[in-house]
Amino acid sequence: MKRFILPLGVFVALLGFLWVGLRLNPREVPSPLIDKSAPAFALAQLHLPERQIGTRDMAGQVWILNVWASWCVACRQEHPVLMEMARLKLAPIVGLNYKDSRDDGIANLQRAGDPYMVSAFDQDGRVGIDYGVYGVPETFVIDKRGVIRYKQIGILTPDVVTGKLIPLIEKLNKEAGHG
Amino acid sequence: MVKLIAALMMTLALVAHAEADLDKRAAALEEELRCLVCQNQTIADSHAGLASDLRREVREQLAQGKSEQEVLDFMVQRYGDFVLYRPPVKSTTWLLWFGPFLLLAAGALLLASRLRAARARAAEAPPSEEALQRARALLDNHKEQP
Amino acid sequence: MIPEIGSFALMLAFCVALLQGVMPLFASLRVERSAAARWMAVARPAAYAQALLVTFAFACLVQAFVANDFTVLYVASHSNSLLPLHYRISAVWGGHEGSLLLWIQILVLWTAAVAVFSRQLPAEVVARVLGVMGLISVGFLAFILWTSNPFERLLPGAMEGQDLNPLLQDIGMIAHPPLLYMGYVGFSVAFAFAIAALIGGQLDAAWARWSRPWTLIAWTFMTLGIFLGSFWAYYELGWGGWWFWDAVENASFMPWLVGTALIHSLSVTEKRGSFKNWTVLLAIMAFALSLLGTFLVRSGVLTSVHAFATDPKRGLFILVFLALVVGASLLLYAWRAPQVGLGGRFALFSRESLLLVNNVLLVAAAGTVLLGTLYPLFLDALDMGKISVGPPYFETVFVPLMAPMLLLLAVGPFLRWKQAGFKDVRSLRVVGVAAVLLALAAAFAVGASPLLVMGLALAAWILLGSVWHLLQRLRVFEDNRTRFSHRLSTLPGSYWGMLIAHAGIGVFVIGVTLVKGREISHDVPMQSGDMHQVGDYNFRFVGLQNVEGPNYSAVRGTFDVTRNGKHITTLLPEKRQFASGGMPMTEAAIDRGPTRDLYLALGEEVKPGNWIVRIQHKPFVAWIWAGALLIAFGGLLAALDKRYRLKKGKA
Numbered sequence: 001m002k003r004f005i006l007p008l009g010v011f012v013a014l015l016g017f018l019w020v021g022l023r024l025n026p027r028e029v030p031s032p033l034i035d036k037s038a039p040a041f042a043l044a045q046l047h048l049p050e051r052q053i054g055t056r057d058m059a060g061q062v063w064i065l066n067v068w069a070s071w072c073v074a075c076r077q078e079h080p081v082l083m084e085m086a087r088l089k090l091a092p093i094v095g096l097n098y099k100d101s102r103d104d105g106i107a108n109l110q111r112a113g114d115p116y117m118v119s120a121f122d123q124d125g126r127v128g129i130d131y132g133v134y135g136v137p138e139t140f141v142i143d144k145r146g147v148i149r150y151k152q153i154g155i156l157t158p159d160v161v162t163g164k165l166i167p168l169i170e171k172l173n174k175e176a177g178h179g
Numbered sequence: 180m181v182k183l184i185a186a187l188m189m190t191l192a193l194v195a196h197a198e199a200d201l202d203k204r205a206a207a208l209e210e211e212l213r214c215l216v217c218q219n220q221t222i223a224d225s226h227a228g229l230a231s232d233l234r235r236e237v238r239e240q241l242a243q244g245k246s247e248q249e250v251l252d253f254m255v256q257r258y259g260d261f262v263l264y265r266p267p268v269k270s271t272t273w274l275l276w277f278g279p280f281l282l283l284a285a286g287a288l289l290l291a292s293r294l295r296a297a298r299a300r301a302a303e304a305p306p307s308e309e310a311l312q313r314a315r316a317l318l319d320n321h322k323e324q325p
Numbered sequence: 326m327i328p329e330i331g332s333f334a335l336m337l338a339f340c341v342a343l344l345q346g347v348m349p350l351f352a353s354l355r356v357e358r359s360a361a362a363r364w365m366a367v368a369r370p371a372a373y374a375q376a377l378l379v380t381f382a383f384a385c386l387v388q389a390f391v392a393n394d395f396t397v398l399y400v401a402s403h404s405n406s407l408l409p410l411h412y413r414i415s416a417v418w419g420g421h422e423g424s425l426l427l428w429i430q431i432l433v434l435w436t437a438a439v440a441v442f443s444r445q446l447p448a449e450v451v452a453r454v455l456g457v458m459g460l461i462s463v464g465f466l467a468f469i470l471w472t473s474n475p476f477e478r479l480l481p482g483a484m485e486g487q488d489l490n491p492l493l494q495d496i497g498m499i500a501h502p503p504l505l506y507m508g509y510v511g512f513s514v515a516f517a518f519a520i521a522a523l524i525g526g527q528l529d530a531a532w533a534r535w536s537r538p539w540t541l542i543a544w545t546f547m548t549l550g551i552f553l554g555s556f557w558a559y560y561e562l563g564w565g566g567w568w569f570w571d572a573v574e575n576a577s578f579m580p581w582l583v584g585t586a587l588i589h590s591l592s593v594t595e596k597r598g599s600f601k602n603w604t605v606l607l608a609i610m611a612f613a614l615s616l617l618g619t620f621l622v623r624s625g626v627l628t629s630v631h632a633f634a635t636d637p638k639r640g641l642f643i644l645v646f647l648a649l650v651v652g653a654s655l656l657l658y659a660w661r662a663p664q665v666g667l668g669g670r671f672a673l674f675s676r677e678s679l680l681l682v683n684n685v686l687l688v689a690a691a692g693t694v695l696l697g698t699l700y701p702l703f704l705d706a707l708d709m710g711k712i713s714v715g716p717p718y719f720e721t722v723f724v725p726l727m728a729p730m731l732l733l734l735a736v737g738p739f740l741r742w743k744q745a746g747f748k749d750v751r752s753l754r755v756v757g758v759a760a761v762l763l764a765l766a767a768a769f770a771v772g773a774s775p776l777l778v779m780g781l782a783l784a785a786w787i788l789l790g791s792v793w794h795l796l797q798r799l800r801v802f803e804d805n806r807t808r809f810s811h812r813l814s815t816l817p818g819s820y821w822g823m824l825i826a827h828a829g830i831g832v833f834v835i836g837v838t839l840v841k842g843r844e845i846s847h848d849v850p851m852q853s854g855d856m857h858q859v860g861d862y863n864f865r866f867v868g869l870q871n872v873e874g875p876n877y878s879a880v881r882g883t884f885d886v887t888r889n890g891k892h893i894t895t896l897l898p899e900k901r902q903f904a905s906g907g908m909p910m911t912e913a914a915i916d917r918g919p920t921r922d923l924y925l926a927l928g929e930e931v932k933p934g935n936w937i938v939r940i941q942h943k944p945f946v947a948w949i950w951a952g953a954l955l956i957a958f959g960g961l962l963a964a965l966d967k968r969y970r971l972k973k974g975k976a
Contacts, residue, residue: 202847206846206848210716210717211717213713213715217630218628219569219571219628219629219630220564220630221715223564223848224564224566226908226928226929231929259710259711260710260711260712260713261711261712261713262713263712263713264713264714264715264716264717264718265715265717265718265721266700266712266713266714266718267712271704271709271710271712272700272712274696274700275696275697275700275714275718276722278692278693278696279689279692279693279696279722279726282689282692282693282696283685283686283689283726286685286686286688286689287685289685290681290682290685293681294673294678294681
């Protein structure tokens with residue numbers, strides 16, 4: 001009798017997994033960089049190409065890296081949220097202008113508003129690869145010691161900001177800057 | 180003079196060979212990496228921007244002398260195990276890699292036990308006289324029906 | 326108006342299916358009651374009524390597409406007034422809702438066929454079989470009516486449809502879903518027979534003989550459906566491959582593997598009365614895997630190039646349906662199988678035992694594919710990370726699993742039933758040596774590698790073994806009193822079927838081995854005037870031109886192909902942009918031949934006029950298609966065996 005129950009047992013286990021699977025998103029690729037040092041970079045600034053911006057400039061403070069592009073339709077949805085975040089002065093937001101043309105990028109910010117402290121110009125996408133960027137927009141929260149603590153894949157919504165980012169930034173601000 | 184030309188030609192041949200080699204090695208690696216944008220193609224086949232960026236990375240790193248494993252590690256560091264179409268062998272994937280052979284072994288065991296049981300039954304005592312009579316009666320009954 | 330009538334027809338069909346599912350089954354459990362016979366007799370008329378209603382509904386949907394009725398949401402999402410007529414019709418099954426209706430359409434046709442061709446079966450069996458199929462109909466009709474109605478309106482109607490996915494605007498794509506569904510749904514017949522047998526407690530050779538032709542036909546269609554999908558992907562997708570171990574490809578391959586085990590198991594049960602539990606379980610598994618495939622494609626649980634637009638509500642519905650159908654049948658199995666009895670005995674070395682090994686190998690293979698397909702989901706569900714399982718894994722694991730099967734494939738037919746002796750296979754030693762020698766010779770001709778030699782040796786072993794078996798079989802009749810042609814013509818269909826299907830596998834393996842082992846593929850940037858050499862062939866890029874199609878505009882490249890100075894062919898690959906927008910589609914140009922294909926596709930345009938071109942030389946790839954077609958043909962021949970064509974009245 002035991003032997004004949006086995007197929008049913010296996011099937012029920014399978015069902016369990018499939019049921020859980022309905023809640024998951026198989027397309028989302030979680031970042032392996034969480035709790036690891038943010039990859040160092042030093043890029044020309046978008047607006048002032050003779051000046052640079054990089055991870056070293058942001059050391060010692062909690063900051064946000066937002067990957068965006070003028071050709072990215074979803075980024076436009078996210079833009080008002082970023083503007084609000086800038087207004088609230090949660091943390092300095094550094095933009096990473098990903099695989100864009102300088103003119104288009106600048107024009108985009110002029111038209112829609114500039115929430116960024118400064119934007120870095122990643123024309124060939126190499127810094128993006130270092131950060132594991134595979135779709136735009138993506139947002140990283142980096143702590144005082146330069147460790148990535150959170151990655152948002154896709155659009156930032158008000159819910160994510162109030163539910164995840166604000167508490168996280170508050171917590172990170174309390175942490176020490178060295179160590 | 181002749182020696183110089185010979186040396187030059189050898190170098191050229193080596194470079195050409197190395198380039199063809201590089202192409203082959205790059206192509207082989209590109210078949211192992213998943214395109215994260217479309218997610219259902221290798222970066223060799225995908226037309227996505229990220230795919231061509233990653234192909235460029237693969238080629239550049241191989242040209243710099245990195246090994247295949249180093250290039251794959253580079254990708255995994257940034258994108259996780261998801262980017263590998265050949266899942267790494269680690270504790271979480273033992274069941275995946277050894278599963279098929281476990282299945283086969285289980286099947287073989289099941290088979291062996293069934294066959295042994297079948298042979299054991301074949302060695303049982305022949306049916307009793309009473310059972311044989313009943314069988315005959317049934318058969319005769321059946322024969323009478325059209 | 327017509328869409329509403331179609332929707333109403335589906336609702337009526339649902340009620341009829343409910344009747345068909347419940348009444349005969351219930352009555353068959355209490356055959357001695359006086360009303361039982363009348364209740365059971367409801368089954369056939371209900372099946373016919375259901376067939377009529379669903380076919381009518383299907384016709385309504387076809388009409389909506391043909392008439393470009395964009396007030397129907399499904400039509401507006403999947404069609405376009407510029408779409409040629411034949412694609413407008415095939416667009417009916419181009420999306421989730423319509424393809425579900427196709428599923429049901431094929432189910433009711435199979436059910437009606439069973440109703441027609443079951444005169445010789447006892448009434449309770451007919452009642453149970455049609456009852457089970459009716460219940461499956463109930464599930465699918467409920468699914469369509471509650472979550473996926475293709476007749477849902479879009480008001481106000483769209484000015485223009487969003488067009489059928491350009492990838493689907495192709496003849497291969499017109500035929501692929503119907504053929505595949507004929508297979509998936511056809512396994513429900515074997516399933517219904519198995520459930521009927523479990524309920525009745527009567528699992529015997531007769532049951533196997535009834536089931537087998539239905540199963541063979543379903544399996545044949547499945548083979549053709551998978552073949553067509555692969556064949557189409559090869560010429561349409563532009564990457565030159567034909568199998569990617571994608572989740573949905575695997576979803577069709579698993580029932581095929583189990584179906585193969587099933588048809589072999591059924592033959593044992595039919596001839597020797599053994600394997601009964603096994604056969605019943607395989608029948609349940611084959612259909613369970615068909616349903617699982619439906620779930621995987623439509624629930625969003627796995628990423629796939631194939632997946633329909635997903636909705637968690639739909640996924641949940643199918644999951645519940647899957648749980649009910651398979652759970653109930655496995656419960657029934659656990660309860661009734663121990664009482665079924667064990668059937669004929671057989672020795673360790675006999676055809677039965679070899680077929681048992683075959684079954685184990687095939688099920689292990691199916692299990693492996695399932696493991697690989699679902700493993701990323703398992704890990705993700707347990708929060709243990711996200712991985713990908715792709716072709717490198719499957720190829721590494723599948724080949725060692727299949728090799729023993731291929732080895733035993735040639736041996737099986739030589740063994741006698743019940744008890745085989747070593748002298749049955751003594752003659753095969755010569756065949757084996759010949760196979761290895763042939764393989765070595767061929768391998769040295771094309772360039773050897775251990776895997777190549779192994780693959781060719783196995784293929785030669787199978788082909789030579791089949792020929793040898795045929796020769797032996799014909800000589801069995803040798804008594805010099807009968808003519809050879811008579812001996813030939815008295816070989817039963819099932820024998821030819823086996824021989825040709827097995828030979829088809831050999832041909833298939835040759836194709837796969839040579840393509841995988843000796844294929845050359847180059848991706849090169851080319852512009853007008855450039856030349857590139859691949860193997861013996863020289864490809865010259867002559868030029869580009871713009872062409873217009875009925876609903877697309879394309880860039881067409883002209884390539885002259887020469888070999889040793891002689892002109893072979895001119896290839897015209899295209900990159901098509903459809904008027905309805907979306908990604909540009911690649912139309913590869915293929916020069917097919919019995920010993921090689923030349924494959925050319927335009928990749929990306931890196932600079933104006935400068936394209937990355939994919940040029941491939943694929944030796945013996947046509948043998949993959951030929952092998953698959955032979956396998957399907959073998960299945961057909963076996964299904965048409967005279968012993969299955971019984972006169973009315975006999976059992």
